[in-house]
Amino acid sequence: MPSIFYLSIIIIVGLIGSGLSVASMLKNSTSPYGLEINQWRADPKSGGLEANPYQRDLTAISGSLPLNANEAVTFHRATDDTGERLNFRCTYKISDEISNTRFWTLNLVDNQGRVIKPSEGYNIALYSQHLIFDTKGKFLLTLSPQPHSGNWLPIKGEGQFRLTLRMYDTPIVSNSEIFETNLPNIARIHCPES
Template identity: 35%
Template sequence: MLRNVLLALIALVIAVGGGTLSAWYAVNRFDGFGTLTVGQWTGYPDAGTPQSDPYAKARAAREGAFPLGSAEGLAFYAYRDDQGQALNRQCTYSIDGNSPNSRFWTLYAADLALIPLDPGAERLPALQSRQIFRSENGKFTVSVSPKAQSGNWLATTGDGRMVLVLTLYDTPVGSNSGLVDMTFPVVKKVRCDG
């Protein structure tokens, strides 16, 4: 009798613990279904639509996110540089290239909870497509750094990991049928100061 009670308790602990851990993993670590990855950038085209998977809905509810609808735009996230290392606020990065087809885009740095970093006084919290300097061929270079940089500079503060968020507005990228240019800028580490 005692053996049966002990086995039932062990089964209950495994069931509750395993269910809790799997739910935590699905909401916090699992990218979900239907991700669109281009280079270092990952987007969720179905977020904010009825076709969104249950994990994405749970993540949005937990974070209090209000994702853009499919006709409005699409956010892409870069968690790592071109060498696969996690992005760090104390490092200087160069974002080189061109943005995909979109009418307008914004770029900002955020913490891992996707809360925008406070760049400090008199610094812009985000860059947008109509304010950056471009070369003759339309490409741009953005410096992401805690120290002032010449040209296009996105300021970061604090320490620890960060995420770069590139939001494309009025873009056909989410419904890509192979006819849209899917080139995204590359995030390269220049140096680390901390």
């Protein structure tokens, strides 16, 4: 066999192998380097100087300008407490507390991560300082297509959605340690068929 045959085996295996391995590492939008608290997932180091090469690639590909962990930590959650995907048809109660933060914001995104706009006249996201808290500093927030008394975040759309929570000026991710924080539960109250 001519040596060109053997050389081409090396090159073909090299090209295909590297292509497939790079693609599979970057395909998963949920980074394996993150942090998970009560089903809320974050990748706090991805934006800053401590990001590893895979995180840098994901940032570059997505065209985003991530906040670094000193400024804010961004959490995503796609499921309720039972593990079911969040759905626009349903009513949810988000409860308890988000501790160790100056303030936080909460908004809805679709499966591609795009912000979901609410009906005309409603705010696009929830700002923690606008919530009503009880005497212990806990809150109860209703997520529903129908109006509710108390803290209510209207949802409008079809199919599934995800929640994005950003905690600003929080010490929960410092250089090496991860501080305790409580992140809220999401209970499904009811879910009318179709």
